Amino acid sequence: TQLLEQSPQFLSIQEGENLTVYCNSSSVFSSLQWYRQEPGEGPVLLVTVVTGGEVKKLKRLTFQFGDARKDSSLHITAAQPGDTGLYLCAGLIQGAQKLVFGQGTRLTINP
Amino acid sequence: EAGVAQSPRYKIIEKRQSVAFWCNPISGHATLYWYQQILGQGPKLLIQFQNNGVVDDSQLPKDRFSAERLKGVDSTLKIQPAKLEDSAVYLCASSLQLVTEAFFGQGTRLTVV
Numbered sequence: 001t002q003l004l005e006q007s008p009q010f011l012s013i014q015e016g017e018n019l020t021v022y023c024n025s026s027s028v029f030s031s032l033q034w035y036r037q038e039p040g041e042g043p044v045l046l047v048t049v050v051t052g053g054e055v056k057k058l059k060r061l062t063f064q065f066g067d068a069r070k071d072s073s074l075h076i077t078a079a080q081p082g083d084t085g086l087y088l089c090a091g092l093i094q095g096a097q098k099l100v101f102g103q104g105t106r107l108t109i110n111p
Numbered sequence: 112e113a114g115v116a117q118s119p120r121y122k123i124i125e126k127r128q129s130v131a132f133w134c135n136p137i138s139g140h141a142t143l144y145w146y147q148q149i150l151g152q153g154p155k156l157l158i159q160f161q162n163n164g165v166v167d168d169s170q171l172p173k174d175r176f177s178a179e180r181l182k183g184v185d186s187t188l189k190i191q192p193a194k195l196e197d198s199a200v201y202l203c204a205s206s207l208q209l210v211t212e213a214f215f216g217q218g219t220r221l222t223v224v
Contacts, residue, residue, distance in 0.1 A: 006153075030210065042115070042202050042215025043154070070137050090213075097209045098167045099144065101153040 003027060004091055004102035012108040015081060021074045021105045023089035030092045032065055032072045037086040037104070069094075079109045113137065115216035117203050123222045129191040132219045136205030144167075144213060145181055145188050146202040154202055160186065161209060168219070193223045 005024045013019055013052070031050045035043035047056050049065035049072060056063045060083075062075040072089055088104045116135040136143050141162050146154035157176065158168040158179050162183040171178065175194070180186040187191040190197055 004153075004197075033212070040217070042204070044215070046213050048212065090215055092210060096167065098156060098159050098178070099158055099213060101151040 002103055003093075004020050004089055006087075006089055006102035008105060010106050010108075011101065012110065013079060014110050016078055019076050019107070020109070021076075021087055022071070023073070023091075023102050024071045025091065026070065027091070029067050029090050030069075030094045030097070032069070032092070033090045033099075034063055034072070034074055035088040035090060035097045035101075037088060043086075043088055043090075064076045076107075079107075081111050083107060084109050091102055115203055115205055115214055117201075117216035117219055119218050119219055120217065121222075123224060124193055126195055126223050127192040129189065130193055130221060131187050132201050132203075132221075134186045134188070134203030134204045134216060136186070136203070137214055140205035140207055140214075141183070142206045142209050142211075142213075143186050144202075144204040145178055145186070146204065148200045148202055148218070150199070157188070166209070190221075193221075195223050197221060198223045206215075 007022045026096045033048045034046045037043040052067045052069045054065045060077045064073050087105045114137050143160045145157045148154045157171045158178045159166040160180045161195050163175045164179045178188045204213040204215045206213045
């Protein structure tokens, strides 16, 4: 059973389009992190959200943490080919303090 | 600052053989993680150390996998004997403390034939 469910698992869109990736759980997290992973490399942290309802922006990327701290979303505006990669959400389980990952969203941006 | 170092990068073994992976975390990082990432999936936590103590190893197949973190610094992950389904990338990560950002190594790609 996957503790963190990401959707969609695969997404292929054209350059310039907008997209949203979702990360959902029935568990409450102390914090939630978004990572991006390139082939042959380890995941690299993009952002950490801690407070319910928190919104963080990183250039064209907007991250939101749900009010109940059970879900999160990543929105990319005007996607570019350089955004192509595997996007992973990871949550720090409240009380257990272990970092668990979703199954990832493989994003392809076509020129 | 030096990143998380892992070796080897690649390993091919036959089933029922043994294999060991090594990880050197970022200096001063108290928390160390080992993840297994099967192709097309997200990383699955195998074991998490805080200094040289185990925080969580609930998903470590203890009949064949073992891990240790000597003196709270370097760590080794061993598989004995390996099965075909162990083919995956094994990622090591470290963080300053339990709740801070995790930094990942490049991983070791294991192929069991």
